[in-house]
Amino acid sequence: xxxxxxxxxxxxxxxRFHNSEQHKKSILCCKRALTSRSSxxxxxxxxxxxxxxxxELEKAIRKHREIIIRDSEDYKAxxxxxxxxERYGKFYDAEIQYKNSISLNSDFQDPGHNLAxxxxxxxxxxxxxxxxxxxxxxxxxxxxxxSCYGYLKLVLGDYEGAIKSFEDAIEKDEDxxxxxxxxxxxxxxxxxxxxxxxxxxxxxxxxxxxxxKQRFEKKLRIYHGELKRFEELLxxxxxxxxxxxxxIINIGGLHFMVDLISKELVKNASQKVDSLESI
Numbered sequence: 001x002x003x004x005x006x007x008x009x010x011x012x013x014x015x016r017f018h019n020s021e022q023h024k025k026s027i028l029c030c031k032r033a034l035t036s037r038s039s040x041x042x043x044x045x046x047x048x049x050x051x052x053x054x055x056e057l058e059k060a061i062r063k064h065r066e067i068i069i070r071d072s073e074d075y076k077a078x079x080x081x082x083x084x085x086e087r088y089g090k091f092y093d094a095e096i097q098y099k100n101s102i103s104l105n106s107d108f109q110d111p112g113h114n115l116a117x118x119x120x121x122x123x124x125x126x127x128x129x130x131x132x133x134x135x136x137x138x139x140x141x142x143x144x145x146x147s148c149y150g151y152l153k154l155v156l157g158d159y160e161g162a163i164k165s166f167e168d169a170i171e172k173d174e175d176x177x178x179x180x181x182x183x184x185x186x187x188x189x190x191x192x193x194x195x196x197x198x199x200x201x202x203x204x205x206x207x208x209x210x211x212x213k214q215r216f217e218k219k220l221r222i223y224h225g226e227l228k229r230f231e232e233l234l235x236x237x238x239x240x241x242x243x244x245x246x247x248i249i250n251i252g253g254l255h256f257m258v259d260l261i262s263k264e265l266v267k268n269a270s271q272k273v274d275s276l277e278s279i
Contacts, residue, residue, distance in 0.1 A: 060084040075104035079111045082118075091118045109138055116148065125156055125241045143173035147182065154186050157246030162186045177203055177215050181257065189253040200260050213268065220261045227254045 064081040067074055082097030098115040101108060112135045119128035132149040139145060150165030163186045169179035180203035187196035230251050233239060239247065 057084050057088045061088070073104055075101045075108055075111075078104065079108070079114075082111060082114060086114060086118055091121050094118045095122070107138075109135070112138065113145065120152060123240045123242075125152060128152055129156075141172055143169045143176045143179070146172060147176065147179040150179065150186075151182055154182065154189070155242065155250065157243050157249070159186045159190045163190075175206070177206060178219065180206065181219055181261075184260075185253045185257050188256045189249050193256075196256070197260070200257075204264060213265070216261050216265055220258065220265070223254050223258050223261070227251065227258065230254065 061081060061084045064077050064084065067077040068081070071077070078097050078101035082094045082101065085091075085097060086094035095115060095118050098111040098118065101111040102115070112131060116128050116131040116135060119125075119131060129149070129152055132145065132152065135142075135145045136149065146165050146169035150162045150169065153159075153165060154162035163183055166179040166183040166186065169176060170183075180199060184196045184199040184203070187193075187199060230247060233242065234244070234247055234251065
């Protein structure tokens, strides 16, 4: 087997190990691929991805900076560097790297999705809205993008616009539960409590076909996190791009959804106990 074939062979092995979440073995294969005279360039990129997945973020940042020094037009390396910064909690640094990646290859969709998220986290809501609009143009069939776009509208108090985006998300994927619960939240914020509860019961029936308990528990964690963030924001004198009155309405809506989901989880637990006692 010649050197060139050796390098390609180890690189392919590294991808297989990465896909099966055996990241340390994947890194070892990357190192072997790179020791060949005809070293496989993509092995550097694969090595960096493994470091991110292993949450060895400082090493991942160094590795991708090394790649960028060698090739300043490697848009995937800029994207991965952004991912490492985002997971490290350095959202502004992540924003810069995602924008670098997009500027090098606007057809590469992954950084656009992440960029909208880190802009939202930083409270740059209007810029995040613009980015979601670009993401929808480039990938109009992605239900998650429509749902995230809708939630950002909801945060800013555009409840009618949010509902339209949630309905678009549902149209793209009827089994995606998040836009249903978010639509229920938006309806409550509009003062349509009865319809909000009706939509919530619809999603209860739908998610019970799947791993519904895990989905509700995840949504409950998200809503608790948002409640904490909004209540802290309400104490601030500077709300940025958020309207204080809308923020208070959103907090009320989140309490409503937390109560609905919590009661459904308790109800399900009680039904399981009753069924066990009847055996």
